[in-house]
Amino acid sequence: MLQSHFKLEKKTACKLQVVFETCIGPKNSEGLQGENFAPVSILVVFIVVLISWCCAFNCYCCFKIMVLCIQLHFSLPIPLTRSMDLSTLSSKLDKNQYETLAHFVLDLRRIFSNCLQYNTDYGDDFRNAAVECFACAEDLLHFFVAKQEFPALVYPTVLYCWEKCINAINSLLKVKNADDGHQTAWYFLQPVTFFCSGSYPEGYLEKVHKPIDLGTITQKLIVGCYNSVGAFVADCRTVVKNCKAYYADREDGEIFVRRAERLEESMEIYLGELVMFDRSPDGNEAKQKVKSKCITIEKPDKIFLEDIMRDLRSTTYTDRVAKITESATQYFEKPVDTTLVPDYLQVVENPMDLEAVDRKIDNGSYKTPEDFEYDVNLIFKNCERYNQPKGNTHMIAVGKHTAKAFRKLFSSKMKILERGNPVTRAPLLPTASSRDLVGGKMKRPLSPGPEERQVKRASTIDSSKSSIKVASRTATKTSAGKTPSKSVGKIGSKKVKKASPESKPSQYEPNVAVPMHVAIASIKERYTERRLLKDLENWESDCIRFLRQLTKHPWITADRPKYIFHVPVEFMFPEIKDSYSEKIEKPMDLTTAESKLLQGTSYESVEEFVNDIALIFTNAISFNQTGHDIGEATSCAYYEVSTHLLKYSRWLSLEVLQAHLVDSPTSPVVEKGSASSWKMTFQNREMARKEMEDIVFNKHIEKR
Numbered sequence: 001m002l003q004s005h006f007k008l009e010k011k012t013a014c015k016l017q018v019v020f021e022t023c024i025g026p027k028n029s030e031g032l033q034g035e036n037f038a039p040v041s042i043l044v045v046f047i048v049v050l051i052s053w054c055c056a057f058n059c060y061c062c063f064k065i066m067v068l069c070i071q072l073h074f075s076l077p078i079p080l081t082r083s084m085d086l087s088t089l090s091s092k093l094d095k096n097q098y099e100t101l102a103h104f105v106l107d108l109r110r111i112f113s114n115c116l117q118y119n120t121d122y123g124d125d126f127r128n129a130a131v132e133c134f135a136c137a138e139d140l141l142h143f144f145v146a147k148q149e150f151p152a153l154v155y156p157t158v159l160y161c162w163e164k165c166i167n168a169i170n171s172l173l174k175v176k177n178a179d180d181g182h183q184t185a186w187y188f189l190q191p192v193t194f195f196c197s198g199s200y201p202e203g204y205l206e207k208v209h210k211p212i213d214l215g216t217i218t219q220k221l222i223v224g225c226y227n228s229v230g231a232f233v234a235d236c237r238t239v240v241k242n243c244k245a246y247y248a249d250r251e252d253g254e255i256f257v258r259r260a261e262r263l264e265e266s267m268e269i270y271l272g273e274l275v276m277f278d279r280s281p282d283g284n285e286a287k288q289k290v291k292s293k294c295i296t297i298e299k300p301d302k303i304f305l306e307d308i309m310r311d312l313r314s315t316t317y318t319d320r321v322a323k324i325t326e327s328a329t330q331y332f333e334k335p336v337d338t339t340l341v342p343d344y345l346q347v348v349e350n351p352m353d354l355e356a357v358d359r360k361i362d363n364g365s366y367k368t369p370e371d372f373e374y375d376v377n378l379i380f381k382n383c384e385r386y387n388q389p390k391g392n393t394h395m396i397a398v399g400k401h402t403a404k405a406f407r408k409l410f411s412s413k414m415k416i417l418e419r420g421n422p423v424t425r426a427p428l429l430p431t432a433s434s435r436d437l438v439g440g441k442m443k444r445p446l447s448p449g450p451e452e453r454q455v456k457r458a459s460t461i462d463s464s465k466s467s468i469k470v471a472s473r474t475a476t477k478t479s480a481g482k483t484p485s486k487s488v489g490k491i492g493s494k495k496v497k498k499a500s501p502e503s504k505p506s507q508y509e510p511n512v513a514v515p516m517h518v519a520i521a522s523i524k525e526r527y528t529e530r531r532l533l534k535d536l537e538n539w540e541s542d543c544i545r546f547l548r549q550l551t552k553h554p555w556i557t558a559d560r561p562k563y564i565f566h567v568p569v570e571f572m573f574p575e576i577k578d579s580y581s582e583k584i585e586k587p588m589d590l591t592t593a594e595s596k597l598l599q600g601t602s603y604e605s606v607e608e609f610v611n612d613i614a615l616i617f618t619n620a621i622s623f624n625q626t627g628h629d630i631g632e633a634t635s636c637a638y639y640e641v642s643t644h645l646l647k648y649s650r651w652l653s654l655e656v657l658q659a660h661l662v663d664s665p666t667s668p669v670v671e672k673g674s675a676s677s678w679k680m681t682f683q684n685r686e687m688a689r690k691e692m693e694d695i696v697f698n699k700h701i702e703k704r
Helices: 039-058 060-071 086-094 100-117 124-146 160-173 184-188 215-223 229-247 252-278 281-292 302-313 355-361 369-390 393-416 518-527 537-550 574-583 590-599 605-631 635-654 684-696
Strands: 316-318 324-325 489-492 494-497
Touching: 060 494, 086 100, 100 215, 124 160, 124 302, 160 184, 160 215, 160 229, 160 252, 184 229, 184 252, 215 229, 252 281, 302 355, 302 369, 302 537, 316 393, 324 684, 355 369, 369 393, 518 590, 537 590, 537 605, 537 635, 574 605, 605 635, 635 684
Parallel strands: none
Antiparallel strands: 316 324, 489 494
16 A cells, blocks of 8 residues: 555645545435445545554554554453444445445544543543544545535534533543542443443433433544534433433442532533533534635646656666566556457556656646545556466566556655655666666666557567567666667677677676676677677578577577576676686687678587587586575576476477487487487487476476
């Protein structure tokens, strides 16, 4: 939820001009009017503002502690009608569990009525907190439900002088017995059933026709059951009358009658003052003031919102395994294409994307900062809601990362706004994906306009089914997802991007990992004589085709590899560089093997190239052997993956490069398992086919 991410001070709270589109219906069993319910987004913003206001008074934590104490029964089980707290209220609202606005307001008021009913000591800090927060809640309800838009309210109004009524009850709480100094009102604070094991004493209901107590009166007052001061005063007097009616002629009732008389003596003083106020000109003025009372919240400045959007688009996301850095917002720029994801609208009721937010900013649609915050957070909630059941872990991770970045960004901007500081466009911090090194200086690229953004999808692409390719992760990107222009060459029908000067790893610290696309660009720069595909010999072209097929494997796919075999260890894992060089005599990686092949001076045959590919996985097996034996998680994963990929590459090479196989009965057939090299023979192909069939049909391959 959003409650912990920003605070509004009381002086800044004001005007959220939103009208509930609801119709007036008949009263239900609880006396609440209205059948339709306001838009959930409005109430979420309402709760956010309320909680923010509570936080400003340091009251929210008090309510959380109080509710926990009630739920865990740390004290006597005082009979609360229904426990409720702000977190539960927010959760129910988020899950659309409220049928009407009246039910929402009832639960909101129960939070404060429960607190007052439970905490019955005079001067209790919880009572003060409840009164302050309830006053805030009522002010916000006056704002959110614009009276001029409705012929009648859709929820009960609270008594105009409810604070004076609470003060009268507080005054009764401090009355003490003359004989023992205990609280006189103690036996009148809860229903009689609370003191009698959950049931009324024998004959009680025959003498008392309307059981009532001060706790129930407090609850009715806060919930909005009293329409007049007279009704409140009558219930208070009934408390004393009930006690006298039942205990007057009982031998054990003398002490209770004395307590009732002492309470009545004080009650008449405070209730008398309340009645006089209600009939006075001051009372009439207070009634009119409540009707016209309104709070205001300043409409957020357009520059303020645009500044947040600009900074959000500069956020990057780095995959923890693949070490690929990309724009964190690239998937959320445009609406989801429902022709490619036909079930999207069945899962997501309210689609939202960053371009839609931009349009609403331009049109001045956001009346409060919280309206804007709700829309942006809705993007990431939709992402998680759709992708969670489908197991799209990457999209979920990107969505959560970007949502967290937005919450932090929004909170910091709101604090600046609340302090009254002008909104300024702070420069972006340089990141690995947004550095443009020109003459040794870092230059921040401008954020692209909507027409420049390359990503056509929003937050819910099912990467396993969609045919749309997101902009290449191996290309150097700016923080907003825009790819700088580069010189490009061709290999066959595909473009291979040459590294730009700003991607040189020499600009990075030697012991700090660099993004994989930067490392790939650096390796390719070492091989300057890279040939075009049309200039390759036939066997070299076949080797390129084999390499392309190999990198389509989902564990090492070029777009989103789960395991890194594409660059030397020193680039991606500098912390193990020394130990790796001690164990591995001849390092090898996919990019280096490809570059050597394209340069044309390193390999003389298909077999030599294939052996270098095998060496990549053999090295990984050798290095991770020790960690695998002791059960280290990362070593186990890379050991098992490398073993499988070695077998897979052997089978694939013997299938794709079969035009270069020879029949050699005298050549030894490679043994099954992790063989470091093999001859390109028909005999080995047959062995590899049997091995792969055994893996596919008889062995369980863990999904990674």
